[in-house]
Structure formats: C-alpha cells, structure tokens
Amino acid sequence: MDTDFWLQKWEKNEIAFHASKPNPVLVAYFKELKLVEESRVFLPLCGKTLDIAWLLSQGYRVAGAELSQLAIEHLFLGLGLEPKISKLGNVSRYSATNIDIFVGDIFDLSHEVLGRVDAIYDRAALIALPEEVRNRYAKHLLEITDTAEQLMISLEYDRSLMNGPPFSVDSDEVNRHYKDAYNLKLLESRSIPGGLKGICAATENAWLLKKD
Template sequence: MDIDFWHQKWEKNEIAFHESKPHPVLVTYFKELKLVEDSRVFLPLCGKTLDIAWLLSKGYSVAGAELSKLPIEHLFIGLGLEPKISKFGNVSRYSATNIDIFVGNIFDLSNEILGRVDAIYDRAALVALPKEMRNRYAKHLLEITDTAEQLMISLEYDQSLMEGPPFSVNSDEVNQHYK
C-alpha cells in the first residue's frame, strides 16, 4: 500500500468512492448482524463515510481506522462534534461520545488500543488494498477485533479493465481470508 497515494487522494479531493448518503448495502443488510443497541462497530479504512452518521443515529457506538487525518477532521465537522485527540504510539485517537476514530497505519493499531468490537463493517476496505497486502490485512483485522462478525462490501470485475484501487476481490478470496 502506497501511503502517499492515499494522502494525495484526500489532499486533492479525488474521492470518487465517497458517497453522499449511507451505502444501500449497509442500510439493507446491517440488521443481519443482529446487534443490540450500543454495540460497537468497527469500520476499517473508514474515511469520512456518512455510514458512520447512520450507525450513530441507530444507537450504535462506532470505532474506525483511517490513514489520513484530513477526512477525519471533515467527519467530525460534519457530525458537529469536537473531537478529543490523544496519542497511542504512531496512532492518534479522535474521540467524542460513542465514536473513536484511530488515525494512522491500521497495522499500528492493536486490540488493546482499539478496544471492544462487536462487529466489523468493511465498506470496501479490503478492495482498497493490493493483492499482496490483503492476506496480512485480513489476518490483522481478525486479530485486533477478536474475530468479530463482519458485513463486507466487495467488488468483482475484470481486473484487466482497471488497475485499481478498487481491486477486484471475488468470493473465493473473501472466503480464503475469513473462512
């Protein structure tokens, strides 16, 4: 993963992946996780997704991880919240009531820093990573979340048509990572 690539995407506002409303897959299928109110949902590589506001509005607590602080600053402004910022090694935590977003490399995030996770919502995090990194990422995600249940949005397409990201990740690969 080219860290500079993602920082430049945010700085140049080249974020075609950012949607103007909560993702329809989240809205339709999130109930399948059968979580109780106040469950803590982790969004890896979250950016400033409006899915966070939707989860908060449904009574869930949200944790997220993002490489760049720019979208997280925008996220908190959009939510009308003033974050309290603290540092844990190479990771900064932006916190307010029912929300903790960890800014830095997700591989620097540990279970101890992240805390309790009741479910994972992967809104295209796996497909943002190149093939050679996905196995390490999936293993790390399972470790830091104590193998929490997951709702994942993935993409499958002819990879020769587009270099990526997003990358094509078929169901066989998803099963290989999370079986």
C-alpha cells in the first residue's frame, strides 16, 4: 500500500473523496445488518467521514482504522470530542465515549488490539487499494474482525479509461475475495451521475455480506 500517497493527499487537503453528508447507502441499508443498539461497527480506512457521526447518532459504537493522523484530528474536532491517545505497538488509539480510531497502517492492526467487532462498514476501503494489495487486505480484514458481517460499497468502471484510486472492483472480484466466508447479496447498483471524476461512466454497487 502506498502510504505516502494517502498521507500527502491529507496534508495537501486533496480530499475530494470526503463526502459532505452521510452516505445514502449507509442510511438506506445499514439496517440490513440487523444490529442491536451499542453494537460495535468497524470502518476500515475511515478518514474523517461523517458516516461516523451518523453511526454514533444511531446508538452504535464505532471503531475505525486510518493512516492519516491529521484526518483523525479533524474527525474528533468535528465531533466535538477530546480523544485520549495511547500507543499500542505500531498504531495509536484515539478514544472517546463509544469511539476508538486506530491510526497507522491497517496491516499493523491485530484482532487483539482492535477488540470485538459486530459488523464492518466498508465504504471505500477495498476500492482505495491497488489490485496487488486487495487480496491481502480482504484476508486481513476477516482475520482482525473474526469475519464480522459487512455492508460494503464497490465501484465498477472501464479500467482502460482511467486508473484509481478509487479502483474498479467488479462483482467477480468481490465474490473471489469473500464468497468462502459470506453469502453475498447485491442490494443496489446505480450509475454515478456525471461519471467518475467526470472521466468515465461508473457504477456503484452496495453489497451485504452475511454469514447465514
């Protein structure tokens, strides 16, 4: 994973990927995970997403992993929370009531450090990674979360027209990564208005990954 690329994006404030409101897929479909209140939801490569504030407002606990310390400082500032910071091996944990964000390389995050996870919300983690890293990421995610069920968003587009990030991850690849661990259900597939970055047509897919 090109850590310098993402750190520079945050340092230069080149964060067009940061949405200004909670993701509509999250709001529409998170209930499909059938979680009880105070369930702990893990957001890999979370940035300072407003989805975290939405999840907290719904009564869930949140855990996240993010490479950029700057992003997480902005996250807690936006939440109006003062984090308690502790060093755990190669990652730092920023904690406040109902929230724990682990800052560092996600591959340095272990199951023991992360703790219990009841569900995963992958808005843009898998598609943020190049092809050569995605297989490793998917396996690691299952390991550190004990194969928690997922709500996941992926993108598909013509790779000959542009390269990521975000990267195109088609349905065959999603199945290749996760079919042995979950039953996969495509909840929604929609064309992105105006295309991806105005360059090419793209489709956003919302997936439910369940174990039953």
